[in-house]
Amino acid sequence: MKRITSILVIAVILISAAAVSASAERTPLFMGDVSQDHSVNMEDVTLLQRYIAEISKLSKRGLVAADANQDEKINMEDVVTVQKFVARIAEVPYIIGTHAQIHGIMSNVYSGKATIGDTVKFFVIDPRGYKPLSYEFFVDGKLVRERKESDEFEYKFDKEGKYEIKAVVYNSFDETAETKIEYEVVKSLDADKPLLKSIDLSYASGYKYFATDCESGHKFYKFEVYDIEDYLNVTVEAFMGKGPYEYRFYFDGEDLTGKYSSENSVKINLRREHGGHTLTVKIKDDNGAETSEDIPIFLTSAPRG
Numbered sequence: 001m002k003r004i005t006s007i008l009v010i011a012v013i014l015i016s017a018a019a020v021s022a023s024a025e026r027t028p029l030f031m032g033d034v035s036q037d038h039s040v041n042m043e044d045v046t047l048l049q050r051y052i053a054e055i056s057k058l059s060k061r062g063l064v065a066a067d068a069n070q071d072e073k074i075n076m077e078d079v080v081t082v083q084k085f086v087a088r089i090a091e092v093p094y095i096i097g098t099h100a101q102i103h104g105i106m107s108n109v110y111s112g113k114a115t116i117g118d119t120v121k122f123f124v125i126d127p128r129g130y131k132p133l134s135y136e137f138f139v140d141g142k143l144v145r146e147r148k149e150s151d152e153f154e155y156k157f158d159k160e161g162k163y164e165i166k167a168v169v170y171n172s173f174d175e176t177a178e179t180k181i182e183y184e185v186v187k188s189l190d191a192d193k194p195l196l197k198s199i200d201l202s203y204a205s206g207y208k209y210f211a212t213d214c215e216s217g218h219k220f221y222k223f224e225v226y227d228i229e230d231y232l233n234v235t236v237e238a239f240m241g242k243g244p245y246e247y248r249f250y251f252d253g254e255d256l257t258g259k260y261s262s263e264n265s266v267k268i269n270l271r272r273e274h275g276g277h278t279l280t281v282k283i284k285d286d287n288g289a290e291t292s293e294d295i296p297i298f299l300t301s302a303p304r305g
């Protein structure tokens, strides 16, 4: 209940708007709508009274809606709140974004292809829904990670080929959404120069970045970073070519490190203009072979709710 944005609404108009909304994704959860028919009326008052009297049961959504005054208790005060709403002398709050949603899966292998024997970490992109959320992961239709709150899992590939990676997100009402990517595993990667294997972005507090839009599922295409903190930590890993490797980082062409060094992390100041930016990672291997990768980063305000 803590992180939910409750917004007081001009109830009657919005309730009816919600009732005719075609998109279930956008239908808010209205406090007081214990019957979950997307309107708040005398039926809800009656049902709520019956629930309190232990005559009727409520769905998981209905139970959240039953706490109409949002004091984390369900009692006669909620009945009064709903009655006042029905009589149009009070407003009820609603919660948006309760439905399960998921926008993609990413892996920590930037090259886009793992080699046989690699352990790859997969994680979901921008999951939403009434919290706590939990996740299941499947490889080629087989459950490989049972439902848990962790939004990432590791998988070791023993054979080359194309695999279907699927993630299912559950909201706390046990409603689900899923997304799939195709992931390729190859025998070996031919490269006589270093490659960027993985990139990890996290906020100074340890919160992971939010990201959307990954090209063909496994190649990082765009990171969407919220301006919730001053700095973003970037850590990269190289492979192929001949180690040890040295690294250099640029942001919008600005040289962040000044020279190549063995340091594979850099801090990026996020106090910048919202919109598109480019992080450039240069890697040099022990033979002096170099590679450069541009990673688009989209800086935006943190979403509400």
Ligand SMILES: [Ca+2]
Residues within 6 Å of the ligand: 066, 067, 068, 069, 070, 071, 072, 073, 074, 075, 077, 078
């Ligand atoms: Ca209450």
